[in-house]
Amino acid sequence: MAKPSGATENWTISAIWIVIIAGLYLSSLYNYLLFHSLSEIFSIFVACGIFVVAWNSRRFLDNNYLLFLGIAYLFIGGLDLVHTLAYKGMGIFSGYDANLPTQLWISARYIESLSLLVAPFFIPRKLNTRFVFVGYAVLVSLMLASIFYWKIFPDCFIEGTGLTRFKKISEYFICLLLMGSVFLLFQKQKEFDKNIFRLLIASILLTIGSELAFTFYIKVHGLSNLIGHFLKLISFYLIYKSIIESGFVKPYSLLFRNLKQREEELNILNLELEKRVDQRTADLKKEVVERTHAQEEVLKTKNRLQSVFDGISEPLLLLDGHLTVKMLNKAAIAYYKIKGRDLMEKPCYRVFKDRSTPCEDCSIAPAVFEGRHVGFERNGFMNPERRERVVIYPLKEKHGEFRSAIIRITDITESKMSERQLIQREKMAALGVLISGIAHEINNPNNYISVNIPILRDYLNVVMPMVDEYAQKHPDLEILYMSYPEFREDIFELLDNVQHGSRQIKAIVRDLKVFSKPSEDKRIEKIDLKPIIEKVVGFCRSKIKRTVQTFNVHISENLPEVLIDSQSLEQILINLLINAAQAFEKPFEENSNVNLVVSMDDSRENRLFIEVSDNGGGMDEKTLEKIFIPFFTTKSSEDGIGLGLYIVQNLIEKIGGRIEVESKLGSGSNFRIILDL
Secondary structure (H helix, E strand, O other): OOOOOHHHHHHHHHHHHHHHHHHHHHHHHHOHHHHHHHHHHHHHHHHHHHHHHHHHOOOOOOOOHHHHHHHHHHHHHHHHHHHHHOOOOOOOOOOOOOHHHHHHHHHHHHHHHHHHHHHHHHOOOOOOHHHHHHHHHHHHHHHHHHHHHOOOOOOOEEOOOEEOHHHHHHHHHHHHHHHHHHHHHHHOHHHOOHHHHHHHHHHHHHHHHHHHHOOOOOOOOOHHHHHHHHHHHHHHHHHHHHHHHHHHHHHHHHHHHHHHHHHHHHHHHHHHHHHHHHHHHHHHHHHHHHHHHHHHHHHHOHHHHHHHHHOOOOOEEEEEOOOEEEEEOHHHHHHHOOOOOOOOOOEHHHHHHOOOOOOOOOOHHHHHHHOOOEEEEEEOOOOOOOEEEEEEEEEEOOOOOEEEEEEEEEEOHHHHHHHHHHHHHHHHHHHHHHHHHHHHHHHHHHHHHHHHHHHHHHHHHHHHHHHHHHHHHOOOOEEOOEEHHHHHHHHHHHHHHHHHHHHHHHHHHHHHHHHOOOOOOOOOEEEEHHHHHHHHHHHHHHHHHHHOOEEEEEEOOOOOEEEEOHHHHHHHHHHHHHHHHOOOOOOOOOOOEEEEEEEEOOOOOOEEEEEEEEOOOOOOHHHHHHOOOOOOOOOOOOOOOOOHHHHHHHHHHHOOEEEEEEEEOOOEEEEEEEEEO
């Protein structure tokens, strides 16, 4: 039987709709209440059908727009059902007039227009259906409660007068929301099939026409009311048809087309795979033949192999299946520091470690026993401070069994160091780019501080004489629990500290720029060390006192003037003092102390010592080796990123000094800066 053409199908649907509309119209002539009930019930069935189709085809829908609308129309249909039952003449809700069904109508239309407006936002997002169901249930419940229980919903229809202003304004506002949904749909046009998109736009436009029709009637049985119901019915059907198209018709045609494409692609892949397998098989056969031939050549003569061994600069040894040393080259003899080849024909653990059993942590023995080709890295066997790569090459005997292996040892210490240095340079380059980008952002707020400090100082210089005059008349004046002289002195001291901090920020930013662009304008001048150090102590004292019980400072009186960059020295001291204050596990430990000692070397003239020590947790040897490596830190990410000591070391080297560190786990640390004057 031939399938009906698209044109025939469209004429059939059109004919059915003509019959439906004509029937509904005739029913309105006979009894308007019958027309209203039939049209609303038909709309409710369509709304429920929209939900059922959308829900059962949700696996096939291209996006969540139609699924969201399907859930929405279930609740819209529910409100329309209550509206139908409340319609004038139904006699179900006694004590209510035509205002009740109009309120229920406008509530349903608000929910419908808002749903159409919000739905486009769910096209690219995953839809939480449970949340949507609960949301609509709560919203509809609140609507019904405001009408039936609280009775706070505004009046929409007054008998003898007609529609209220609220009802008309609401209809226009709903039309505006629907126009907004049309605008959003056009923005998402590419997400829909062209036919489905046209159906959705037509449905919304008909809904707008329906709402406009409902703004004109005075009687609930009027012509505009009749037209509005027809338009609403057709708009519901178009939504229903779009979901049918998207959920059932389109997916299956697309599915079969995709299956055909996948089948063709699979055939092509199978052919390519067969070619690759044939090629790989040939390559493997060739490789096996070549390896077998090479192994046979190696086993032909021990003398030839020995000469080859000795000609290789890296340590090589040949072990059999019992870990017996069968052959060593000259480099291996020198590596293991044995006198000659007299110790061969004995197990390697006896030759090299003088043990009676294999080493527990040996990685070579299992690979030799199993005939596996293995490569790994380890700390030096003879010198743990070096780094080595060990490669095990199993040798196949005549019967195809792996009974021996060649072990090659390569010193990779320098290459590892070069690799780390390369990585470090890349990190520093990245840091340089970062610093060059943020330096401007740091300087901007700091400029606000540095520019406003002199203005604030001028203000104080103007105001303070007035306060001084007042204080002279009131000798007992106290401000913030301080006598006036103490308060006056503290104000200017705080202002000096802020100004100093601003200058320090500027200096720190300038010094950080060395990662991206070396600074060429360092101020080298002869300075008195004591005031500089006292300024740093004053700057850090409050932070140190928060975590440390005792802060001891000793500065020798015989310090000479030194030709040095003062800001670099300040930054060095601040970093070391703050690090010392952070060396304690608890916020404030009993008997905790930080010490700063500045003195001249008694044993050598013109040598200056600056020592910062603490009795905190200290460091083990492994940590001590890494403290000057950039980005290495034992602190949390909030306390630092591991650049402080790296910067300190660089600054000390630039001012011509060096730094020594002594630390023991559990006993604290001591940092000593040595400057040759």
